[in-house]
Amino acid sequence: MEHLTTEGRAPAADAKRRQEFLDLLCAWNDAFAASSGRRRKAFLHTYGCQMNEHDSETLLGMLLAAGFEEATDQNEADLILFNTCCVREHAQTRVYGNVGALAKRKLEQPGLLLGVCGCMMQQKEVSAALYKRFPFVDLVFGTHALPDFPALLYRAAVLGERVFDGRGEESVPEGLPICRKKGASAFVTIMYGCNNFCSYCIVPYVRGRERSRAPEDILKEVKGLVKEGYTEVTLLGQNVNSYGKDRAGNGCTFPELLRLLNSVEGLERLRFMTSHPKDLSDGLISAMAECERVCKHIHLPVQSGSDEILRRMNRHYTASDYAQLVKKLRASVPGIEISTDIIVGFPGETEEDFEATLRLVEDVGFCAAYTFMYSPRIGTPAASWPNQIPDDVKHERLARLNALQAKKCVENNEKYIGTVQEVLVEGCDEREGQNAFGKTSAFKMIYFPGDESLIGKMLKVKVTKARSNSLLGEACTESVK
Secondary structure, three states: OEEEEOOOOOOOOHHHHHHHHHHHHHHHHHHHHHHOOOOOEEEEEEOOOOOOOOOOHHHHHHHHHHEEEEEOHHOOOOOEEEEOOOOHHHHHHHHHHHHOHHHHHHHHHHOEEEEEHHHHOOOHHHHHHHHHHOOOOOEEOOHHHHHHHHHHHHHOOOOOOOOOEEOOOOOOOEEEEEEEEOOEEEEEEEOOOOOOOOOOOOOHHHHHOOOOOOOHHHHHHHHHHHHHHHOEEEEEEOOOHHHOOOOOOOOHHHHHHHHHHHHOOOEEEEEEEEEOHEEEEHHHHHHHHHOOOOEEEOOOOOOOOOOOOOOOHOOOOHHHHHHHHHHHHHHOOOEEEEEEEEEOOOOOOOHHHHHHHHHHHHHHOOEEEEEEOOOOOOOOOOOOOOOOOHHHHHHHOOOOOOOOHHHHHHHHOOOOOEEEEEEEEEEEEEHHEEEEEEEEEOOOEEEEEEHHEEEEEEEEEEEEOOOOOOOEEEOOOOOOO
C-alpha cells in the first residue's frame, strides 16, 4: 500500500537518539498487540500546502516505524494528529472546530491520543492558546520539532506527559523515515524556510530562514525513489529559486540542481514549486528549455497586477517585470503553461488596483490561478495596517476574478482539442465513470477511458474535449514508456 523510505543521511547522534525512541515505541506497541490482538492505529489530518503534505508523509513514516498502523478513518484511530496550516484563516478555523469536536470522544476513550502540530503550532501565541483552550490535547509541537517527533510521542504516549514543544529554528533534517503512498509521483523537499518576508505572509516566521539541503542528499533520495518505481518527482521549497544561496561555496544553484537531477536514469519527469518571480533567473529558464525531464510548467505567483499593491506586499517586482518574465519563458520553452496565486482585498486595494489585476489575468492567460481573499495573519506587517478591505468587497472582487479566470481556462484548454499529449497516468476516478486520469508535462489534467492497470504508465492521449479545469480524451497508442 505504501513505501517506507529514508531521506538522505543524519548526524549519527540524532539518528541514534531517534531510533532509540522508535524502538521504545515499537516495544510499547508490540506489548499492546500481544495483549489486545490488534495494533494501535494512527490517523493524520493534513491542512495546507505540499510542504505540509510531505511533512505528513514523514510523520506517518515515523509512526509506522514506531509500530503503529495507518487508520483509514479517524473513528478507528488510537492516535489522531492534526498537521496544521496558518497561511489562511479558514484552515486555522477548521482546526479549532475539528479538534474541539473530539472532546467528547476523548472522555469516552481515555486511551485516545490527540496531537496538533505544523505551522500553526509554530506561532507561540497560537500554540499556547490552543494548548490552554483544549486541555484534552496530549501533544502540541511546531514544524521545527518534527525530527524529534519519536521522543515527543514517547513522552505523551508511554510516560503520560502532556507535551508542548515550540522550539525555534532547527538545522536541515536528514535521515527521517518517510511513508509515501504508492503511485507514480513523489515529493522531495530541497530546502526549508523563506527569507522574503512578504508583508502578508506568516511563512518566514513559522518555517524559519532558508536552509538548503546538500545536493548530494537530494540526488541520493531521487535515485532511491526511481529504484522504488516512482517516475515523477516534484521538488519542494517556499522559494526554490533561492536554493543553495545559504550554502556558501557549495557550487550548486537551483538551475544546476535541475541539470544534476535531469541526468538520473529512469526518472521521467521533474517538477518544482514554488518560484518567486524576483529570483527567476535566465539560468533557470535555460535549464527548463534544455533539460528533457523538466516539465513544461511553472507555478509563478504574481499575487496582484497593481504595482502599488506589489510594493506594499514587498514583492520586489512590478507587473511589467512579471509580464517580461512570462514573455521570456514562452519564447524559450515552447508550450509552457504558467499557473499563479492571486490575493484580492489586500489592505488599501482600490478598485483601480483590482482592475489592474484583472488586466494582467486577461493579458497573461494563466492555465490555472489559485485565488484567495486577503486574510490577516497576526505577526505580519499587513495585519495591522489601516484601510482593511470589507469582506463584502473581497467576496465581490473574488467572484469577478474567478469568473474571468474560468473563461481564460476554457480558452486555454480549447487549444489542445485534436492534439496528442503524453500523459503520466496517476489514477482512476469513479466520478468520471472509472476513467483514468493523468497530467501532461504542461500540468494539464486529462481524463480518458482506462483502468487501474494503466497507473504509472506514460500514454499518448488524443484530446477530444475541453472543460474549464481539465481535458477529455482517448488513448491512441499503447504505453510509450
